Amino acid sequence: MDSKTLHVDAGNGYDILISPGILDGAGARIRAALPAARRLFVVTDSNVSPLYGPRLVASLEKESFQVHTHVIPAGESSKCASRLVELWTWMTSLGITRSDAVVALGGGVVGDLAGFAASTVLRGVGLVQIPTTLLSQVDSSVGGKTAVDLDTGKNLAGTFYQPDLVLMDPEVLDSLPDTDFMSGMAEVVKYGCIWDADFFDFLAARPDRRSLMGDIGHILYTCCDIKRQVVNADEHDTGLRMILNFGHTLGHAYELAGNYTVWTHGQAVAAGMVAAARLGVALSVTQADVPERIRGVLAPLGLPTSISAAPEHVRRAVGVDKKSAGDFVTLILLEKIGAVRPVKLPRDQVTELLAGLDGR
Ligand code: GLY
Numbered sequence: 001m002d003s004k005t006l007h008v009d010a011g012n013g014y015d016i017l018i019s020p021g022i023l024d025g026a027g028a029r030i031r032a033a034l035p036a037a038r039r040l041f042v043v044t045d046s047n048v049s050p051l052y053g054p055r056l057v058a059s060l061e062k063e064s065f066q067v068h069t070h071v072i073p074a075g076e077s078s079k080c081a082s083r084l085v086e087l088w089t090w091m092t093s094l095g096i097t098r099s100d101a102v103v104a105l106g107g108g109v110v111g112d113l114a115g116f117a118a119s120t121v122l123r124g125v126g127l128v129q130i131p132t133t134l135l136s137q138v139d140s141s142v143g144g145k146t147a148v149d150l151d152t153g154k155n156l157a158g159t160f161y162q163p164d165l166v167l168m169d170p171e172v173l174d175s176l177p178d179t180d181f182m183s184g185m186a187e188v189v190k191y192g193c194i195w196d197a198d199f200f201d202f203l204a205a206r207p208d209r210r211s212l213m214g215d216i217g218h219i220l221y222t223c224c225d226i227k228r229q230v231v232n233a234d235e236h237d238t239g240l241r242m243i244l245n246f247g248h249t250l251g252h253a254y255e256l257a258g259n260y261t262v263w264t265h266g267q268a269v270a271a272g273m274v275a276a277a278r279l280g281v282a283l284s285v286t287q288a289d290v291p292e293r294i295r296g297v298l299a300p301l302g303l304p305t306s307i308s309a310a311p312e313h314v315r316r317a318v319g320v321d322k323k324s325a326g327d328f329v330t331l332i333l334l335e336k337i338g339a340v341r342p343v344k345l346p347r348d349q350v351t352e353l354l355a356g357l358d359g360r
Contacts, residue, residue, distance in 0.1 A: 001019075001020055001170065001216070001217035002217065003017065003018065003019035003022075004017075004018040004019070004217060004220075004221045005017055005018070006018075006221065006224050006225055006228055007228075008142065008143075008162070008228045008231060008232065009232045010143070010144060010162050010231050010232055010235040011144060011161075011162025011163075011235075012162065012164065014033070014162060014163055014164050014165055014166065015033070015165060015166070016142060016166040016168060016224050016228070017029060017165070017166070017167050017168065018168040018170065018217060018220050018221055018224070019168075019169065019170075020169065020170055020171045020217075021169060021171060022167050022168070022169045023052060023055050023056055023059065023130070023167070023169045023171075023172065024055055024058075024059050025059060026056055026059045026060060026103075026128075026130065026167055027059040027060045027061070027062050027063030027065060028059075028063055029165060029167055030060070030063070030065070030101070030103070030128055030165060031063045031065075033128070033164050033165040034101050034126045034128070034164055034165070036099040037065070037099055037100055037101045037126055038065070038066060038097075038099065038100060039065065039066040039067075039068065039094075039096065039097075039100040039101075040060055040065045040066070040067050040068070040100065040101055040102075040103050040128075041068050041070070041090075041091050041094075041096060041100065041101070041102045041103065042056065042057065042060075042067060042068065042069040042070070042102075042103045042105055043069075043070050043072065043087065043102060043103070043104050043105070043106070043110055043113070043114035043117070044069065044070075044071055044072075044104075044105040044106050044110060045071060045072050045073065045074040045075075045078065045106045045107075045109065045110050046071055046072070046073050046074045047074040047106075048074070048105055048106045048107070048110070048132050049069075049071045049105075051132075051172075051175055052105060052132060052172060053069065053071075053105065056103070056105055056130065057069065060103075068090075068091075068094055070086075070087065070090050072086075072109075072110065072113070074109075075109065076109055076149065076260065078109055078113065079109045079112055079113050079147070079148050079149050080148055080149055081148050081150070081157070083113055083148070084113060084116055084117055084120075084148055087113070087114065087117035087121075088117060088120070088121050091117070091121050091125075092121065092122075096121060096122065096125060097122070097125075098122050098124070098125055099125075099126070100125055100126065101118070101125055101126025101127060101128060101164065102114050102115075102117060102118035102121075102125060102126065102127050102128070103128045103130060104118075104127070104128070104129050104130065104131075104141075105130045105132065106130075106131075106132055106133075106136070107131065107132055107133035107135065107136045107140075107180075108131075108133065108135055108136045108139070108140040108265075111129050111131060111136050111140050111141050111146075112140060112145070112146050112147045112148070112155070112158070113146075113147075113148060114127075115127055115129070115144075115145075115146035115159075115161055115163070116146035116147060116148060116157075116158055116159060116161075118146075118161065119146055119159040119161030120159065124161065126164050127161065127162075127163040127164055128163060128164060128165045128166075128167065129141040129142075129163045129165070129166045129167070130166075130167045130168075130169075131166070131168060132169075132172045132173075133173075133176060133180055133184060134173055134176065134180070134181055134183075134184025134185065134187075134188070135180070135183055135184040135187055135265070135266060137168050137170075137173075137184070137220055137223075137224075138184060138187050138188055138191070138219075138220065138223035138224065138227070139187045139223075139227065139244075141163070141166050141168075142166055142224055142227050142228065142231065143162075143227055143228075143230075143231040143235075143241075144160050144161050144162035144163065144231070144235065145158060145160060145237075146158045146159050146160075146161050152320070153320040154252070154255075154260075156320065160235060160236055160237075162235075168220055168224075170213075170216045170217060170220060173213070173216065174213075178209065178302070179264060180264070181209055182209075182266065182267075182301045182302050182303055183264040183265060183266025183267055183303075184266055185212070185266065185301050185303065186247075186266035186267065186269045186270040186273070186298065186303055187223070187266060187269065188203065188219060188223055189203055189270070189273070189294070189297050189298060190244075190246055190247060190269065190273060191222065191223045191226045191227075192297075192337065192338070193246060193247075193273060193277075193294060193334060193337060193338070193340075194226075194243050194244070194246050194332075194334070194338075194340040195226045195243075195338060195340070196222065196226065196338055197336075197337045197338030197339075198338075199222050200293075200297070200337050200338060202215075202218075203219075203297055204293075204296065204297045207297075207300035207301065208300070208301075227244070230243065230244060242330055242332060242342055243332055243340045243342065245332050246273060246276060246332040246334070246340060247269045247270070247271075247272035247273030247274075247275075247276050247332075248269055248272060248332075249272065249276070249317060249318060249329075249331065249332075249350075249354065250268075250271070250272035250275045250276060250309070250314070250317070250354055250357070251265070251268040251269040251271070251272030251273075252268070252272075252317040252320075253272075253309040253313045253314045253316070253317035253318075253354070254267075254268035254271055254272060254307040254309050254313075255268045256309070256313040256316055256317055257307070257308070257309040257310060257313040258307075263304070263307065266303070267303055267304050267307075268307065270298045270303035270304055270305065271303075271304045271305055271306055271307040273294055273298070274291055274294050274295050274298070274305045274306060275306070275354075275357050276331070276332065276333060276334075277290045277291040277294050277333075277334060278291045278357060279331070279333065279353060279354065279357060280333035280334055280335075280341075282353075283333070283343070283353075285333045285334075285335060285341055285343060286333055286334050286335060286336070287334075287335065287336045290334055290336060290337060293337060294337075311351075311355040314351055314354045314355040315351050315355070318347060318350055318351045318354065319347075327346055327347050327348075328344050328345065328346060328347060329344070329345060329346075329347045329350045330342045330343065330344045330345075331343045331344075331345060331350055331353075
């Protein structure tokens with residue numbers, strides 16, 4: 001696969017570099033993007049650290065960076081305020097300065113948490129994202145959302161803070177368990193649904209991991225290109241960016257229903273997209289064949305296409321939905337594959353409509 005570069009205008013502007021083996025060239029890339037940085041604070045987790053930590057650190061030290069590494073326990077429970085304080089304390093006790101940078105090596109938990117820490121320590125230091133899961137490569141590492149979870153819900157505290165560089169090595173996806181790879185595929189399919197019907201058809205013709213990995217460079221590039229266009233138009237999520245949440249309102253209800261342990265985020269979003277398409281058909285917004293077409297792409301990948309949630313979970317998910325404004329919620333619906341239509345409705349009506357979907 002060829003190397004590919006995308007440029008995001010948001011923030012100070014930054015590149016997304018997609019290239020097999022780029023992990024070993026990370027030092028030189030970071031040196032070019034952050035010439036004033038002397039010290040790098042690598043944040044990674046207990047799964048990723050033994051797999052890719054030594055290669056990354058070797059590449060950084062080759063460029064004469066002074067490298068400090070902090071390993072957090074793998075898993076969503078690390079995306080919390082106490083780990084954020086732990087990172088602040090770690091970095092400041094080592095005397096981090098504003099010209100230094102945080103390097104996030106891992107999936108969405110590491111990227112969101114380390115990004116939050118980078119955006120707030122000393123009121124902001126450099127940030128490099130090196131995402132190692134499909135989900136974080138196509139979504140969370142690009143666009144500058146950082147977050148921790150609260151007892152009251154996921155991602156409820158955070159900042160918008162664009163990175164200085166995103167390095168994407170498709171080869172690291174080989175070590176992902178199937179469940180995690182396919183969870184990332186739910187977000188990949190989402191881009192086809194909301195933006196690009198040709199890309200949707202391209203994915204439909206690749207119903208297994210082997211064929212998808214054969215074209216992974218094109219897949220990463222296409223998803224990041226769509227995300228970059230959306231983020232450039234609406235960095236702070238007040239309009240267009242909401243379309244990236246297609247399938248997510250019910251997805252959040254399904255995650256809640258399974259107490260965040262039964263369904264992964266991607267699995268919940270997969271079923272949420274089918275449900276949102278069915279709702280769109282019921283509201284005469286969406287073409288009648290769309291739910292079945294989405295199901296036809298997701299099912300061969302082993303992703304669930306229907307999940308039941310109690311009305312209480314739907315009500316809670318709608319209650320904390322970040323697409324809410326006052327008593328209104330914006331539902332992200334499709335007109336057809338590749339054409340999205342946000343529809344603003346009273347919150348109570350949305351809760352009733354979503355709770356009325358039978359989950360089958
Ligand atoms: N993950 C959705 C967004 O970045 O806006």
